[in-house]
Amino acid sequence: GQQxxxxxxxxxxxxxxxxxxxxxxxxxxxxxxxxxxxxxxGPVLLIALYKAxxxxxxxxxxxxFGITRKDSFLNISASIPSDVGxxxxxxxxxKLTFGTGTRLTIIP
Amino acid sequence: EPEVTQTPSHQVTQMGQEVILRCVxxxxxxxxxxxxxxxxxxxxxxxxxxxxxxxxxxxxxDDQFSVERPxxxxxxxxxxxxxxxxxxxxxxxxxxxYEQFFGPGTRLTVL
Numbered sequence: 552g553q554q555x556x557x558x559x560x561x562x563x564x565x566x567x568x569x570x571x572x573x574x575x576x577x578x579x580x581x582x583x584x585x586x587x588x589x590x591x592x593g594p595v596l597l598i599a600l601y602k603a604x605x606x607x608x609x610x611x612x613x614x615x616f617g618i619t620r621k622d623s624f625l626n627i628s629a630s631i632p633s634d635v636g637x638x639x640x641x642x643x644x645x646k647l648t649f650g651t652g653t654r655l656t657i658i659p
Numbered sequence: 660e661p662e663v664t665q666t667p668s669h670q671v672t673q674m675g676q677e678v679i680l681r682c683v684x685x686x687x688x689x690x691x692x693x694x695x696x697x698x699x700x701x702x703x704x705x706x707x708x709x710x711x712x713x714x715x716x717x718x719x720x721d722d723q724f725s726v727e728r729p730x731x732x733x734x735x736x737x738x739x740x741x742x743x744x745x746x747x748x749x750x751x752x753x754x755x756x757y758e759q760f761f762g763p764g765t766r767l768t769v770l
Contacts, residue, residue: 601757644757645707647704649703651701
């Protein structure tokens with residue numbers, strides 16, 4: 552089956568810092584979705600990407616669909632405490648495969 | 660803002676018992692899904708449903724599982740004879756096209 556590897560696995564940052572994470576697929580994707588999940592809750596859709604090279608923003612979040620169509624990137628600018636959680640990439644179609652996740656922790 | 664709802668939030672059952680997990684998808688959505696997440700692991704696809712039939716299912720979705728849309732609003736997942744390894748969070752999702760919106764989940768505990 553498809554493999555989606557995310558890196559880094561975890562991040563420890565200070566409030567106000569920018570964050571970058573990425574996701575790599577073993578096969579070409581036509582769609583990339585980025586989700587955030589808080590403990591005990593369902594994934595919340597952050598950004599959807601549909602075209603190679605596409606750059607899409609949602610507030611302080613920016614995601615890019617890699618040109619090779621096998622990767623995607625998510626950046627968070629000026630992190631705040633509510634950004635804490637696990638970020639998942641997912642794709643490529645109705646049968647979503649989720650990535651391994653990046654756990655974001657903000658150090659006081 | 661419309662959202663996917665799920666009931667119950669937590670279900671505890673004995674091994675071998677049948678359980679039905681319920682979902683109300685977003686009203687104008689056409690595609691419905693079930694996923695599960697074992698504690699500490701990633702979300703895994705179980706099944707997708709469109710036009711009153713299963714459109715895709717994973718190898719996890721064996722004969723013990725079934726889905727139904729009994730009326731115009733509910734979407735259910737039935738596990739016929741639960742096993743210990745069925746303990747997980749079960750998420751319902753719905754979409755108009757590719758963007759899937761997830762419910763808050765049902766935590767199933769099989770004893």
